[in-house]
Amino acid sequence: MTGSDVLSDAGISWLAGALGHEQFRLRLQGVAAEHIDVETFESSDYTVGGDYAFRIGVGIRSSDELDPDALPGTQASLALQVGEGSVAVHGVVACIEMCGRQNNRREAVVHLRSPLTLLDGVRNHRVFRRRTAPAIAREVLQDALDDVAAVVVEGGDEAPEQPMVVQNNETDLAFVRRVLARDGLFLALRQRDTEAEVVIHDDLAAVTDTSVALRYARQSGQVRGSRDTVDKMRVWGGLEPSRATMSDFDPAYPDHSGPGEASTSSDVAGAGTLRMFGQRGGGQDASQALADVHMAALDTRRQGAEIETENRALAPGVTVEISEHPDDAVNGDYVVISTYQKGDQAAVLHGGTGVGRPTYRCVARLLPANVPYREAPADKPSVSGGLLVGEVEGDDKDKAHLDDEGAYRIRFAMDDGDADTGQASPPVRMSQPYGGKDYGMHFPLLPKTKVAMAALNGDAERPVILGALSTPRQPAPVNTNNRYQHLLRTPGGHALCLNDKPGGQRVTLAAGNARGSKGIDADGNPKGAGWLDIQAGDQEAHRVELVTEEGAMQLHAGEDMEVRAGGNRQVTVEGSQDTWVKGDVTLRSEEGAITHAAAEALEMTTDSGDLLLETTDGDVQIQAGDSLHLQARGPMSATSEEGSLSLVAGDGMLHVHGEAGLTIQGGVDQDIHVGRDAGLVIRGDGSVVLRGDMVEIVADEIVQSADTISEN
Structure with a gap:
């Protein structure tokens, strides 16, 4: 229009x-x-x-x-x-x-x-960011009223800026009233000659400059009411709570969430305390401000007056001065808060000029002018019976947009505003299944993730993320194709899968890679950079597999580490293998053999201690396909404690060399035999026997010395 x-x-x-x-x-x-x-x-x-x-x-x-x-x-x-x-x-x-x-x-x-009826039948869902209550109300009113009525803001200069205000399933009129009331503001309509003005104010007596003086004159047979008289008046004082306490907990103000408290200043007696919780975030200061507003609203209802008059100028906001009442305490200034008006001029219209006169009655409710008018803040529409839907926002699609406390920025699904990315909400926390001081869990959500949110204390302006919602663009990792899997997969492809498939139970922990591998395929098989796979099911299928296909693997234990296999154990290394042990090394086979085999050299070295090869009950065999060298910097001994000691060169010669001398010594009364047929015998008593088909002695000089020389 x-x-x-x-x-x-x-x-x-x-x-x-x-x-x-x-x-x-x-x-x-x-x-x-x-x-x-x-x-x-x-x-x-x-x-x-x-x-x-x-x-x-x-x-x-x-x-x-x-x-x-x-x-x-x-x-x-x-x-x-x-x-x-x-x-x-x-x-x-x-x-x-x-x-x-x-x-x-x-x-x-x-x-x-x-004019406000244009707002009363319209419901909207929208979000306002970093705005004051008067600014929000003016925008909504101007959009709805257009040129039907002017919108004037004449109060609320000190109203705080709100980080986020949500209109959720409520009419525009209810929303405006609610937003204004919690900051001690209200709507009023000021009647001009040609149109009504909608005024946002915090002082009802200042809404209009109209002031009416009325005398109290009780009607009787001789006294008739007029436009400057009040013919009926009643005054009341009602019982209301004398104290108001507002409590809340806002995670953004963990150390400043104390209650706000207010007490009445009225002379009218009160009783009890109005206690409310969870009505507004913002810490103790916000709770105190809300307690003050609620107490002022209680004082507005605590006392008042009702008059009947023929004066037609009375409307909400008009100041009325009552005089000549027999109870002087009643006389004084009031402000109109409501009127009921009724008029009838049918007799004048149908009976002609001079027949009767129009009748008019006004019943007005008044508030003492020294009592500030306040409306009781309405409860916010609760969303406790349902959930809110939104989307996580951020500038980098591959990185979670988090603040120092791990909170997100979201955009409500109902929000069609034009706020910049990441600015559509204040920080929004995410509920976690486990957490506390210095411990907990958190799987960060990336931008564009659809989420379901609850409202703290039912307040849509304080959402809490409950979790991610699956959609065709954001499919769930488990569906009809892998229904037996209990799967956790990160955006990088890392995955943990607990597979309950009958006969194929397995637990798999897999790492993704730079090529975008998902770590685990739809059948539960691991792939990617590496994995830990634990298979159950049939007995033959029991297996644990730890794999890294592209990188290194390190196992570290701060104290003891035990590796145990019920069957065989095989270690395959395609490169070199180094084993470093600071203390002792024991390699023991309780029932079978130990084999050391090298394609090239086999070296066993001890830097400063002894090297001991020992078998308690069996044999020790050192065998070389080519040469065998035994070397010691110090003395070397070969001892057979109970049996014989044999040094045999099967196809070659046996060389025994001593740089400082060579001693061959037998036991007491034991002979030493040298030669294939023992041609040289050194007996235990010291005698020497040379035996052979022919004995050849060749020398530059032969010296014979003996006590007796015998010949056969």
């Missing part, structure tokens, strides 16, 4: 002087005001910031001008008083009921609603 579509009457001429006793008029789009007769009207919900409604009975004398189907949503105005001191209420047509014809007029009932 545009400004030219609103009302055709120019200026405010329709509020000019009355015809006879006529006082009430209605202005509709496309119908001349003089063709509309207002017979009756009655109001409801005319409160501070309320979506007031007036039910107006009319007669329209020119049927050609009226198009009932075109009127809903158009602007309209009801004059409660015309002429000097005119008073009008502006709004939009919510409905028109056509009631037939009478006396050449079309009878109808027009339902006039406040």
Whole structure:
């Protein structure tokens, strides 16, 4: 709707002087005001910031001008008083009921609603970031009201900036009221001559400059009510809690989550404490501010007054001065918080000029002017019965966007705003199945990951990530193709799989590689850079496999390490193998043989200690396909403790050489035999026997020396 579509009457001429006793008029789009007769009207919900409604009975004398189907949503105005001191209420047509014809007029009932009705039937889901409550409310109001009503901000200069405000399954009007109320602000409608203004304020008495002075004059047979009198008045003080306590826990303020507390300053007695939890994050300062607002709202309800008058200027925000009441404590200044209005001029219209006069009654509720008006903050729409959906954000698709505390930035699925990437939310924490001080677990989520979120204390403005959601673009790692697998796979392809397939149970831990391997295929077989595979199932299939195909492997134990095999053990090394032991090395075969075989040389070395080869019950055999060299820097001995000692050269010669001498010695009374047939015998008593078919002695000089020389 545009400004030219609103009302055709120019200026405010329709509020000019009355015809006879006529006082009430209605202005509709496309119908001349003089063709509309207002017979009756009655109001409801005319409160501070309320979506007031007036039910107006009319007669329209020119049927050609009226198009009932075109009127809903158009602007309209009801004059409660015309002429000097005119008073009008502006709004939009919510409905028109056509009631037939009478006396050449079309009878109808027009339902006039406040401009706020344009927000009351509209539900939105949206997110506001780093905005104050007045700024959010003004944006929502201006978008909805367009040129139907002006939006004015006259309070809330000190309202704090909120990191995120979420409208979740609530009407625009309920959302605006809720956002304003928790910062001690409210909506009010200020009636001008041609339109209503929607005002955002924190001081009800300052909404309008209209002030009305009314005298208390109780009606009687001699005293009749007038527009400057109050003929009925009652004052009350109600029982409300005398204290308010707001508690909360905000993970962003772990050391500043104490409660906020407020007490009433009213003289009216109170009882009990209003205790609330989880209504607002932001730490103790925010809890204290909310406690103050709740206490002010309790004080607003704690006391007040209700009057009846014929004065037509009363509306929420109007200041009223009461005087001449017999109870002087009642006299004083008040501010109107609601009105109920009812008018009837049918007798004037149907009876002609001078017959009767219009009747009008206003019942107004008042608040002492020294008591600040506050609305009780409404609870946020809870999402405890469901979940929120969003997407993790970040600039690098291959790296999790985390802050120093491990929190993410997300964008709600309902958020169609234009915030930069990573700026669509304050830090959002992720719930973990295990954690505490200096311990826990966390598998980081990459940007574009769809997540399900819960709301802390049911508050959508404080989401907590519960986990990732599988989608066609974000498929689950386990599906119908690998239904027996319990699988953990990282973006780099590392995987841990517990496979429960009957007959093929196995546990596999696999590492991905730079080529994007997933570590484990759909059948549960490992692949990639390396893996640990533990197979169960049939007895023949039991196996543990630890593999690294492209890199090194290191096993380290700070203390003892034990390797045990129930069957055979085989170690295959394609390169060299070095075994370094700081202490002793024991290689023992309890039942079988030990074989050392080398394709080339076999070297056994001890730097400073002894080298001992020993078999307790069996033989020791050292065998070389070619030569065998035994060498010692010090003495060398070959000893047979119980049996014989043989040195045999099967095909060659036996050389025995001593640089410092050669000693061959037998045991006591034992002979030494030299030669194939023992041609040289050195007996144990020292005698020497040379025996042979021929004995040849060749020398440059032969010396014989003996006690006796015998010849046979």
